[in-house]
Amino acid sequence: MSEVLARGRELRSRGRTRLTRPRTYVWIAGAVLLLALPFYLDRFWLQAGLFAMAAAIGAIGINLLTGATGQLSMGHAFFLAIGAYGYCVFAGEGGDTGLTGLGLPTWIAAALAVGVAGIAGGLFSPIAGRLRGAYLGIATLALIFIGQHVLFNAHDLTGGSNGRDVPPLSVFGITFDDSEMVVAAVPFGASEKLWYAGLVLLLGCGLFARGVLRGRPGRAMNAIRDHRIAAGVIGVPVARYRAGVFVLSSMYAGLAGVLLALVFQRTVPDYFGMTLSLEYLAMIVIGGLGSVAGAVAGAAVVSLLPQLLTRYSDALPLVSAPGSGGITPGEASRYLYGAAVVAVVLFLPGGLASIAARRSRPTSGPTSGESGEER
Structure with a gap:
């Protein structure tokens, strides 16, 4: 009985220690800051943040597939396109526009679009289960060419090269459009409203992926990545896990596509090309393979860089406005994060996530009475 009480006191002491760590206060301050930003930032910065949130959701998905399970996918943009255009088809109105639209409630349309992206991933998963490495990457790359052909030629569904408008999302009586809603004397438009929706979606996706990676599925995925045959020998259903992760990654991409469409307010086929998949x-390479926090950090770097270069192109050397004949912000950003990928591979194999892991690693040895098993 005394041992049980002592163990309880030890657990409570550890809980109080965690709450008093500086890292906890940093997380709390960061959360408060993110919640307060729509009251102070203008539309540009809010949209930049929303692009980063959507990119982070998609990056978490591909990190589950490539970083944690070792399945190389170069067709991630295909599943983002399914999410974006699927939402437009399910929620859009037909009629005089000449475009196909089912006119469903927008929140149902968003859920169906994510589900269709998952079904597309499930249909492709048998092929993914038979291929590995570069062969799988080439097979998924074929999805991009198929997707681009469909997006440009299926005019009734996609609007062709001109794209189609995105119906605003409406949930619980709140419509995420530019109709202003005053909160604490601050007018809330589409960007302000979507900011909180994006935060909720990103938090939910991040926590779910973290739970997957830290549980038994995550250990099985890592075993498949490190040694597929040995994982099968110890009883891991390799084919089932690889198919399941591909479906889950596709659903993350579909959700990211829906959020991107809501932010852009118009879908265009050119955006969902090979460049997006490479980005x-x-x-995930810059942020850190197999890490949820690394995927978010890498998404922030890659998605925000071209927007910052575009905004401050006049003040930056060698960067000029698009159409002026010099290096455009988009080209400059690709050069920079391409160099960042090379630098990470050579000097920081674990990505940005490894820096945080090193800082949080305890530097002192175990205290007296603490065994190696308890560590």
């Missing part, structure tokens, strides 16, 4: 691979 997602750059995100």
Whole structure:
């Protein structure tokens, strides 16, 4: 009985220690800051943050597939396009526009779009289960070419090269459009409202992925990544896990596509090309393979860099406005995060997440009475 009481006191002491760590206060301050930003930032910065949130959701998905399970995918943009255009088809109105639209409630349309992206991933998963490495990457790259052909030629569904408008999301009586809603004397438009929706979606996706990686599925995924045959020998259902992760990653991409469409307010086929898939691979390499926090950090770097270069192109050397003949902000950003990928591979294999892991690693040895098993 005394041992049980002592153990309880030890657990409570550890809980109080965690609450008093500086890292806890940093997280609390960061959360308060994110919640307060829509009251102070203008539309540009809010949209930049929303792009980063959508990119982070998609990056978490591809990190589960490539970083944690070792399945190389270069077709992530295909599933983002399914989410974006699927939402437009399910929620859009037909009629005089000449475009197909089912006119469903927008929150149902968003859920269906994510589900269709998952179904598309499930249909492709048998192929993914048979291929590995570069062969799988080439097979997923074919999805980009198929997707681009469909997006440009299926005019009734996609609007062709001109794209189609995105119906605003409406949930619990709140419509996420530019109709202003005053909160604490601050007018809230589409960007301000979507900011909080994006935070909720990103938090939910991050916590779910973290739970997957820290539980039994995560250990199985890592075993498949490190040694597929040995994982099968010890009883891991390799084919089932690889198919399941591909479906889950596709659903994350579909959700990211829906959020991107809501932020852009118009979908265009050119955006969902090979460049976008390569950007997602750059995100997880820069942030750190197999890490949820690393995926978010890498997404922030890759998605925010071109927008910052565009905004401050006049003050930056060698960077000029688009159409002026010099290096455009988009080209400059690709050069920079391309160099960042090379630097990370050579000097920081764990990505940005490894820096935080090193700082949080305890430097002192175990205290007296603490065994190696308890550590």
